[in-house]
Amino acid sequence: MIPEDFSKAFEWGLKAAMQGLAASQYLIGLGYKNGEGAPKDHQEAARWLCMAAEKDYAGAQYELGICYLNGEGVPKDMLLAYKWINLAAGHGDEDSAALREDIEGELTKEQLVEAQRLSREFHLAAKH
Secondary structure: OOOOOHHHHHHHHHHHHHOOOHHHHHHHHHHHHHOOOOOOOHHHHHHHHHHHHOOOOHHHHHHHHHHHHHOOOOOOOHHHHHHHHHHHHHOOOHHHHHHHHHHHOOOOHHHHHHHHHHHHHHHHHHHO
16 A cells, blocks of 8 residues: 655645646645645635636636635635536536535525626636
């Protein structure tokens, strides 16, 4: 059995993330979020997750949505939480779809319309 060496994995992952690889940016964000391979740092986690989420990486969109939902590393924002969770759900992620329904129950009708607009604008921009 090979021992887990999160710090070495983090070091190599960071090199790939700095080259713009969304999957690596996502993993670096998780490393900071969970304190695996690097000190726990919610702001750095959100920064790296945002980079991957903006590249339409579903896992990062879900995790970034959680950050906004809980105010971890970013200001708590239910509209942005919905936006990112909704986009992840659009990739077929069942956890995101369930969480999206929970968030919908906490938004006013006007807030939901705005959050859906934010999702739509991102989706359209990502296609171009």
